[in-house]
Amino acid sequence: MATTINVSVNGKKYQDEVEGRLLLVHYLRDKLRLTGTHVGCDTSSCGACTILVDGKAVKSCTMLAAQADGATIKTIEGMAEKGKLHPLQEGFKEKHGLQCGFCTPGMIMTAANLLEDNPHPSDEEIRHALEGNFCRCTGYHNIVEAIKYAADKSKGGDIEHADAKELEKPLFEVPS
Amino acid sequence: MVATSFDYQKATSVEQAISLLQSHDGDAKLLAGGHSLIPTMKLRLNSPALLIDVSKIEELRGIREEDGHIVIGAMTTHYEIASSDLLAKKAPMFVEAAKVIGDIQVRNKGTIGGSLAHADPAADWPAVVIASGAKIKIHGPDGARTVDADDFFTGFYTTAVGENDVLTSIHVPVPPKGSKSTYAKFPQPASRYALVGCAVQLTMDGNKVSDCSIGFTGVSDAAFRDSNAEAALKGKELSGESIQAAADACADGVDIMSDHFASEDYRKHLAGVFLKRALENLK
Amino acid sequence: MTYIGKSVKRVEDQRFLTGKGNYTDDIVLPGMTYAYIVRSPYAHAKINGVDTSEAAALEGVVAIFTGEDVKEIGGVPCGWQVNFKNGDTMKEPPHPLMVRDKARHVGDAVAMIIAESKEIARDAADLVDVDYEELPAVVNAAEAVKDGAPLVHDDVPKNMCYDWELGNPKEEVDAAIESAHHVTTLEFVNQRVAPNPIEPRAAIGHFEAARDHYTLYTTSQNPHLTRLLLSAFTLGLPEHKVRVVAPDVGGGFGSKIFHYTEEALVIWASQQIERPVKWTSDRSEAFMTDAQGRDHVTKAEMGFDEEGNIVGLRINTFANLGAYLSTFSTCVPTWLHGTLLQGVYTTPKIHIDLTAVFTNTVAVDAYRGAGRPEATYLLERLIDTGALEMGMDPADLRFKNFIPPFDGVEQEGYMTQVALQYDSGNYEGVLKRALEMVGYENFRKEQEEGRKNGKLMGIGFSTYIEACGIAPSAVVGSLGARAGLYESAQVRVQPTGKVSVYTGSHSHGQGHETTFAQVVADKLGIPLEDVEIVHGDSEAVAFGMGTYGSRSLAVGGSAIVKSIDKVLEKGAKIAAHKLEAAVDDLEFAEGKWTVKGTDKSIGFADISLTAYVPHDYPENLEPGMDFSSFYDPANFTYPFGAHVAMVEVDKDTGKVTLKRFVAVDDVGNVINPMIVEGQIHGGLAQGIGQALFEETIYDENGQLINGSYMDYTMPRADDLPSFEVDRQVTPCPHNPLGVKGAGEAGTIGSTPAVVNAVMDALKPFGIKNLAMPLTPERVWRYMQE
């Protein structure tokens, strides 16, 4: 028995018939072809599928599409506006907060929820907030920096650029 | 990961949910936040024919004060509890515990009622509701009843909620003046469930403990109230000595769980450590 | 404009940050079907029959194949032959695409269902009835060789794939150990871990009958190798009609190097049904089928003289290979492990004796570091334990034993006792710098103070070396490699002076699209945005050996430089013609050829346009500007470093908290410091993960009992501190960029540093050795004893 859902995704309205067991993540990926939201595990542990549902970070692999009826959804595809990256997206780029990029959308959506609740988190608060998201590439160091960058940026603070300290060191010597 | 096929229905009232449960004869399950149920269904460890979504039933949501109790609707999310001013003021242990459940995403979607009805032996809420002396309200085909939190958890993943029942609200007595409460948890490193979780509520009379209740989760196949540890504290000053006595007395006579994260004796030891830490917090 | 040495922001980020990455599971082809694989729930079981009739009857099921259907296909090959000590070739039992006689590990494929949707495929799997007869299983490597142990393959006695030795003559090493003043002996398990890239593996097979053409999209670190193996071995396909695409890949860490059975299955099945077939792994399936890492059982002895100089090292190891040989599994415990036992020390006598065995577990193969972390772990544990036993400072003991600095140019490379010649190194330099960063003296004082107050603080060191860019081909060939280990690169200068570079390296997070472009833009003196790096598609890139073993820049980057040199050489000829000067009178800088001592010059884009519009052109010179090169390195590269971990142990719970982690790495020249640091960070997290959290736990029946993220612990953000990293630069003398590789360094150095730190913290308890991972219970238990 299918259910009809009405959702708004990244500002666009959709009405669809969905099977009960269809997960929200598969609705987004397969039906709407918004493949920026990823699936990394079966147990609601890795956070790669995190999206915003009514402004709150949610693991879309642990939510049925049917449960999203009436919801306003934002995915990574909806973060940049008019071609301008969201401060978090910019922070991840500036601070090299991503490598393979697979966990990144989920990280950014979780961080968006964090900054909404706590615009100026400490390192510890950031690390705690990320406990539902695995990254296997970065060791998290630069993800924390990226989120701090975004927090600083939104309050108009000074942003320390990674390059500054790099220029002091010998980086390249031509082998003889 | 695909669950077996099932029907999905949104219930608009508790009565409707109950009658749907009845008409499916054990083959329907209630869907709250879904954070315990959906993963099990994806793994096909469970395949109900119908999921009844009760998360949108208005009467099951919200936190309010009523007759000396704080009433928490079963469908209130962990996040809503964590950010409740009322609870922060009157029963801060709930706020404290809510903040260490799962992760941001889980807290946004998971509900206290769903968690209690699921009765994972390592979930956080059971210890807290026990220590708070809460009563749990259950609606069934024959009407409503309330069960003391102490009696609610009957065994491994089993509770006083029957097959055709709906857990509707949690009634937390507003602690008397001089009460203090806290929740101390040692998370299982992978899942972040409680390897051991200890909730304590104390009422002080001067410098003596006049009343106290202690709830443990993660230790045994169901959360439990630890009267031995309580006895070691009642009437005593909260001192290094009495705290140690309570820690020595705790988790006695219960079947202690064992897994690759913690063997029986280590878990028992941790129960003592976290009771101590909770009590130190309250000193 | 110079780009080399700058932390240029990554060009690939734009698509990843906006959700526009293109990972294998994101791809949908017209008419695509979905595969689900029925897998053995038993680690060892005879298969008496497979009944697929009920499943086949389900509406929407397109086809079901079983082991019987693929029995004519030999299976996936192993890429490296190792011989027994007596010269016999290793045992190489078949690794079938699906089994029909017996299952040899949990997850062995039994049947493949292809359906119109993934839901139907999954539903049908529940209807397949397999008649299993469970057999006793063997899980532990040291147990597997014992008499009476169950046999994984009936024709492999004692489950022994091969035995192997390396180093000085055994008698000499025995003598050195026996006459040593002090011998430190440790027995340990380097536990098995799961690589766990966050993107699960996936593969899409697409056979197009009309053009007799096969396309495989796959989550691979080396698409060309997969194509070669598919064509030459597994399926015997015409290689020129096979295209393998590895689009964006969500991390690999070694586990995506290998040619997996599912890749062959989707291609083969697509040919049978003439429709595209997609298979995407679940995480549960990944735990059962992705090759895992490490898994050594070792006895290690290190002899010291009275002054603390190492006089000998004797190692005896059992390496678990799992049930089948994976692509490179045989070389990991041997040539990638035994050869690293010199470490950074002057140990004069070294011998390793190793036995590699089959067990009823999923295959073990290269995982970040591959063999080198295992070697480093035992060396660095031995030296810290030796210091403890002899009452010496672990840093001092290292300084005493370091190989003195050598640059590989003025001073020759260092010849080890275990077959390698190190290129260049300054091992004391990195440790000195690390000690400064730590504030070693202060730490020891704090530690003393802490101990008085019952606080358990510890510091641990690790001074590692690794061998990257495994090469040259002739050498690895003589050691048993069945492939060359060079790299190819094509630099195609477009008429307008824009440059497309086709590299055989594969980026799955390493940022090649940026780093490689920096090299190209720098060498050609053109803007970075004028360069595009193309990788991961066998139809675009001529050939490649992929990315693993920290080889991309050292080998792949060098191939690019080789092609750039050819571009510049030809460009000079055209420029000389246009400028009416001799080639020798020209100099090239900042994208222009200039006649020395004049202001006559011509820009790069003018020259490239001339090459494609050769109206006014040198005689006897071909038009066009497009060069391919293959680079086969002269030697491995040898990055090294010093890692220091500082921990605190909770006396009550046994929980270890990593307070600080200092890493000083020397990876040779650095093209993009930001990316190199990122690589180090990620490596550290994985190495720390092995020390403190990670372990696949098999029960005695071969069931993996922690095969999910609810039970397998990986480091999360709040488990780790911010890292303090620094660099030293000792260029590699034998490649044109002077680079050594940075991908694995963090993982190799960090594991023993953390364990050593915990042992240091537990010193008051007299504990010398604890098994990894150092879980709270393990630590607590030892403190009780």
Added chain:
Amino acid sequence: MHLEGTHSLNAPPQEIWNLLMDPETLARITPAISRLEPLGDDKYKAVAEVKLGPVKGSFEGQMAVADKKEPEHFTLLIEQKSRMGNANAEGRIQLNPIGDNQTEVNFTGDAKLSGTLARMGQRVLGGVANSMVKQFFQNLESELKANA
């Protein structure tokens, strides 16, 4: 997964033995087993419905009684298959008389799980062993009471 438990019952060993040797009773008291159909030679076809919190599913397979020594001990061999994995269990039941009218029943055994159950069930099923043995004794006790 190790199963172990001891329980004292107010009945002589022979009475308990007789109860346990009755397939219908055995089906009632063995946790999860919902039906036993005799196949002869102390073998039974066994059907089980497992419902344990989040886990619910049906199992089918065999159960056998072996190594019998009346009224002292016997071994239960259970082999059950399901879509979520298979379970094999072996349990030895020892009946030790205490005085005239009491028996100490001792249960020790091992259960082997495979498939999803083994891999995913750790956290979920960690407590199952305990509760199954407990349940077995509770059921046995109520059977005895019902018969008294």
